[in-house]
Each structure stands twice: as structure tokens, then as C-alpha cells.
Amino acid sequence: MARLGILAGGGALPVALHAAHPDAFVVTFAGVAHQMGDAAPAFPFEKIGSLYGALRDSGVTDVVFAGALSRPPLDPEQFDPAMIALAPRLLAAMQRGDDAILRLVVETFEAEGFTVRGAHELLPGLTAKAGLFAGPEPTDADTQDAKRGFEILRETAPLDIGQGCVVAQGLCLGFETLQGTDAMLRFVAQTPDRLRARARGGVLVKTPKAGQDLRVDMPAVGPDTLRGAAAAGLNGVVITAGNVVVLEPAKLKAVAEELNLFLLVEGTAP
Template structure:
């Protein structure tokens, strides 16, 4: 065993574990239930130094981050001796946006000698493939909304807000923030002509936190009254793609992975 899986919420950790050549060492954040997996180790940000030492002692050479993790609040009373020297890095990271904090975490693992690999490198079939999932195709309005949404995500990248937005009739009407995609969708219920667009921010590392969609995303989009989901092929993970195709057809949604834009 040479791979450690830093597992968060959702189905992605189990899918990555199933796609790995050998079973990974599963590391779960304290208090988080990992779907479909049992944690071999649990940790807190305040004990990350001890985790790094333990991974090295176990012969781990590669680390993969998979699944959602909320930004934790630090409890100074829980820092252990191995993690205390990292406190300045943590404080700087927590002042950054989500992408900035992830970069600090990524660099910390790499400087400690671990190779950080993206979930898509272990399970490449999860990357969105160009074309439509299902039988419903985008019309001209949806293509225009997708272009507007993609431009908005790109232009908003320096603000490090989110990886998703809703566009309708040529305008962005909602942008994802720290509360997540579901909270954004709950605020646009009834925008029947709109779409959900997901894509990475400009300059975002592909090793951690690639945008992800799955059956739950499609259901939430339908519940919000939107027409479909659009992603950029090769830049977004699609969980349970076959199930997504079937659900898109059942719900009458367009699920389109753009290519060449």
C-alpha cells in the first residue's frame, strides 16, 4: 500500500478507492462520515503534522484528496507537537480563499515528500467526456447561456468564490459561494429557462478540488426548475455517469459536456 486517500464527503472517495490499483489507506477527517468506506486513520487539521509522520512511517508515497471538506475552525488547544510548527502556514491559508487554502495544503504535502495525485489520474473515466449524457441536446439559448456562464467563472476567478453559476437568457443570475451549489440552486428556484454551469477557476490546480457533478446535482437542478447542466469536457468529474444519463432522460434535462470552447 503506497497510496493514502484523504477522504471527504460524497461518493468520490469510494469511487477513487475502487479504481485504485491497490486498496488505499483511507484517512478521514474527525467527525465526518465517509460514504462507502471505513477510515483507517482519522485526523484533525491540528494534528496534521502527526498524520504526515504516520503516512511516512507506513510507506505512503502518494496522496489523493477526494470528496468535500468544509474549511475547519482551528482549536489551538488541540495542536500537537508535530503540528505546532505549521501554525503560521495554517493561519495564512485560512485567510486565503478556498483555492489559496488548498494550494497551501497541497504544497505542505509535497514539501514533506509525498506526490499528490488528482482523483482523475486514478479514475480517468470520471472526467467529463465531450457530448451529451442522455438524449436531450442543447439549443441555441442554452449554448449562449453556457458561454456567458463560462466567461463569468473565468472573470471571477481572482475572487476565488466558486466553481458554479446559474445563467438564464444571456445573464448570470447566481454565483456559487462558500455555502455550495445546493444553496445557490435553492435561491434560483423557478428560473425555468436557466442552466447550471460548472467549471474550474482560471489557474486552479487539477490535483485538488476539481468541480464535480453527479445524480444529486441533476436532481437539484430539476428541483430548482432549470433546464439542464453544462460542464466543460475534461475539466469536471462526473460521478456515476451511466446513472446521470438515465436520470437526465427521466427528468427531461440536458446534460452537456462542451468541447472546444
């Protein structure tokens, strides 16, 4: 019988996956903060061969990558034979961006005989259907800002930079880069009042990049995203249906109501 392996990073998603699949074999990564407790073994990125072996020894056939992972510092002196073989391709992928790295990771695990699954395949209801998910109705200005945000993300997708941006009154106040959505929202919150005079309110737009492998890199929003958006003075958050993870949906709705912030799910990017 197939057994699932959860390769856990930070955040609530690995916890939710393990709750839904309690027989799964959970592993974490050395130096990566997580919420999986002390029982889950931690593997150094330099020892990927030992990770393959542990998965096989535990009967794992399918793996799912879940939670936040940042690019780790790698110590070549600690590389095991599997990592030494992978290193030239990995270094080349790092020069092309995160999508290239993630495609390589998927290819590597598939070459080792594992089936890579998406979290959205394993957790029904992980994404949202089109419509107003929570909070007040967006205004016409909010709708126009969202349209502008999707336009920005569509044009920048080939550059493999980020999955989100903030737009207010047609002006781009922030763009997600390697530091992530929370860092972008903190940056927007620090925008001087003299620059926000023409750009009150605004929206955060999040959607996958064109061609992105959603099995390993689906964008996500959660309660902390809404809190960050509120701290940045935004009116709401706009995502697309079926391809953005909605973390802790009940709590998300409660936070949206508390902050008077909308979460809108578009059927397709306008």
C-alpha cells in the same frame, strides 16, 4: 513499491477510488461526514503531524485528496508541533481564499516527501469528453445562457469565489460561493415567480477557475446535481471536458433521461 493514501472527504468519489485501488490506505477527518465505513482511521485537523506519521508507517508514498471537505473550526490548544509550525502560513492563506489554502496543503505534503496525485489520474474515465453526455439537445437559448455563464466565471475567477453559476435568459440567478453548488441551486429554486418571469429555464455552468490545481480541487457533477438543477427549474447543466469530475456516470445518464435534463460537455469554455 509505492502505496497510495486516500484522504477521504464526503461523497462518492473516495468510494470509487478505493474500489479501483483496494490496497490503498484510507484516512478520514474528524467531524467530516464520509462513506468509507468505520475501518478508516479519522484524524483531527489539529494533529496533522500524526497524519503524516500514520501515512509513512503504512508505507504511503502517494496521496490523493478526494471528496468534499469544508473549512473546519480549529482549536489551537489541540495543535501538535507540525500544526503549530504550519499555523501562521495557514492563517495567511485563509485570508486569500480556498485556492491559496489548497496550494499550501499541496506544498506541505510535498515538503513531507509525498507525491500528490489527482483523482483524475487514478480513475480513467472520471471526466467526460466533449459532446452531449445525456438528455435532450440544448436549445439556442440554452447555448447562449451557457456562453454567458462561462463569461461570468471567467471574469470572477481571479476573485477565487466559486466554480459555478446559473444563468437563464442572460440573467445570473445564482453564483456558487463557499456553501457550494447544492446550496446555490436551492437558492435559485426559491427565486420568486415574479423574478423568474423573464428567466424561465436556464442552465447551470461548472468549470474550474483559471490556475486552479486540479489535483485537489476539481469541480464535480453527479446525480444530485441534476436533481438540484431540475428542482430549480433549469433545462440542463454545462461543464468542460477533461477538468470536471463526472460522478456515477451510468446513474447520471439515467437521471438526466428521467428528468429530461441535458448534460452538455464543452471542449473548451466558449
